[in-house]
Amino acid sequence: MKEILTVSQLNENIKAFLEESFGTLWVEGEVSNLRRPQSGHVYFTLKDDKSQIRAVYFRPFGARTVRFDLEDGMKILCRARLTAYVPRGDYQLIVETVEPQGTGALQKAFEQLKAKLAAEGLFDASRKKPLPFLPARIGVVTSPSGAVIRDILNVTRRRFPSVDILIAPTRVQGATAAGEIIAALARLQRVGGIEVIILARGGGSLEDLAPFNDEALARAVAQCRIPVVSAVGHETDFTICDFVADLRAPTPSAAAELVVPEQAELSTAVDLLAQRLAAAQRRLIAAKRARLDALAARFRDPRRYLQDFSLRVDDLQDRLGRAWAQKAAALQGRLERLELGLRHQNPQKRLREMRLRLDGLEKTLLAGWRRTAHDCRTRLQKNAALLSSLNPLAVLPRGYSITRRLPEGTIVRAAHQLTPDAQISIQLARGGALARVEKIQEE
Numbered sequence: 001m002k003e004i005l006t007v008s009q010l011n012e013n014i015k016a017f018l019e020e021s022f023g024t025l026w027v028e029g030e031v032s033n034l035r036r037p038q039s040g041h042v043y044f045t046l047k048d049d050k051s052q053i054r055a056v057y058f059r060p061f062g063a064r065t066v067r068f069d070l071e072d073g074m075k076i077l078c079r080a081r082l083t084a085y086v087p088r089g090d091y092q093l094i095v096e097t098v099e100p101q102g103t104g105a106l107q108k109a110f111e112q113l114k115a116k117l118a119a120e121g122l123f124d125a126s127r128k129k130p131l132p133f134l135p136a137r138i139g140v141v142t143s144p145s146g147a148v149i150r151d152i153l154n155v156t157r158r159r160f161p162s163v164d165i166l167i168a169p170t171r172v173q174g175a176t177a178a179g180e181i182i183a184a185l186a187r188l189q190r191v192g193g194i195e196v197i198i199l200a201r202g203g204g205s206l207e208d209l210a211p212f213n214d215e216a217l218a219r220a221v222a223q224c225r226i227p228v229v230s231a232v233g234h235e236t237d238f239t240i241c242d243f244v245a246d247l248r249a250p251t252p253s254a255a256a257e258l259v260v261p262e263q264a265e266l267s268t269a270v271d272l273l274a275q276r277l278a279a280a281q282r283r284l285i286a287a288k289r290a291r292l293d294a295l296a297a298r299f300r301d302p303r304r305y306l307q308d309f310s311l312r313v314d315d316l317q318d319r320l321g322r323a324w325a326q327k328a329a330a331l332q333g334r335l336e337r338l339e340l341g342l343r344h345q346n347p348q349k350r351l352r353e354m355r356l357r358l359d360g361l362e363k364t365l366l367a368g369w370r371r372t373a374h375d376c377r378t379r380l381q382k383n384a385a386l387l388s389s390l391n392p393l394a395v396l397p398r399g400y401s402i403t404r405r406l407p408e409g410t411i412v413r414a415a416h417q418l419t420p421d422a423q424i425s426i427q428l429a430r431g432g433a434l435a436r437v438e439k440i441q442e443e
Helices: 007-022 103-119 147-159 177-190 215-223 240-244 252-259 263-298 302-344 347-390 392-398
Strands: 024-035 042-047 052-057 075-085 090-100 137-142 164-169 196-201 228-232 402-405 423-427 432-436
Touching: 007 075, 007 090, 024 052, 052 075, 103 215, 103 240, 137 147, 137 177, 147 164, 147 196, 147 252, 164 177, 177 196, 177 215, 196 252, 215 240, 228 240, 228 252
Parallel strands: 052 090, 137 164, 137 196, 196 228
Antiparallel strands: 024 042, 024 075, 042 052, 075 090, 402 423, 423 432
16 A cells, blocks of 8 residues: 655655755845845745746844845845745745845945945044054055065065065955955954055956955954055955045055155155254254353453442441431431420320310300290290280180081181071180071171
8 A cells, every 4th residue: 555645744755855955056046026024034036037936045143144135136146955845835945145146236235335334434534544654564465476465565665675564365356255354354463563454456347356345344444453555456446445444545556655655755855854953953053152152241250240249238238327327316306206295295284274174165055055045935925925916715705706607617707607597606715605596697
């Protein structure tokens, strides 16, 4: 009886057969139906003009193996494992590494990486390190067998033969070149005395220059603590390393000229500076000599200074004696004047004078007070008599009275101010009365 398989068993057998039969293989084709879910994996279809196959690139958990972003329509060469997806029975490629195919894809990868590193600030001029003026030792990362290293050595020997050149040999083309260049940079940084590094190779196509467009190499150049000069390709060639390096040279020979100064020019400059220094020194010595001569002409014998000081001391002593005698005489005269004034200012005499003056002031004050009191009493009596004569109540004892209209209390001076039955009050010399008007008599 034949063995009966389930669908799952069949697909499992197909998967094992495919993985054992094909293993790792290289496949080229065009990317289509590209998808990027939230998991970070990349799903796409790899096709040519006659067929297609599903492919998946799982999100890497280590070093990035794709140096650019995949896009629909991009032609790529990928290293992958052939397998089958058991639940659906589909066979597909598990992509491990991807390389662009064709100039268009390489240029696209170049532009993507350039934009990414520029956004991170790796091209900013503020992070560029200055080159040393005259490096004692130069590190060169390049192929040891190419024309590039010969050009650099020829230029450095011609310009400054004593400069030490240390070569870090490496491949400058191929899949492993970028990693070797990174390792060479690391070795040169561990060597003591290297002041500048030249990263160089000759011209070539975009595929030939691909190692110098590697993201890992670009970051290694940016992180290098030694200034790096990028001299990759011809003058019209540009790589990512050119933008990241501290200085870009159009050619390897130009890099050597930029790093190493011309010895003859330096010698000429040193000679000119020496001449200028000697001339300045001569001018300084002449000025100092002239000043010294002027000071020597003004300098006199010290004994003459001592004689002048002796005469001045004697003169000051005489002036001091005269001044002290004058001061003593003035003080004596002032003392005598003070004694005389003190006699005139005897306290007992002044007390007697002040007592007599006080007695006179007391008598004068008493007489003035008496006159003032008499005058005030006289004015009071006159004012009292005048006030008594003007008092309206003074006529009441003679039979007069004061009539007021009630209730407002208005004094009645004429009969027309009254009305019949009006109430009035009558003030007499002694007492008063309330009355009511019965009849009004006009004049």
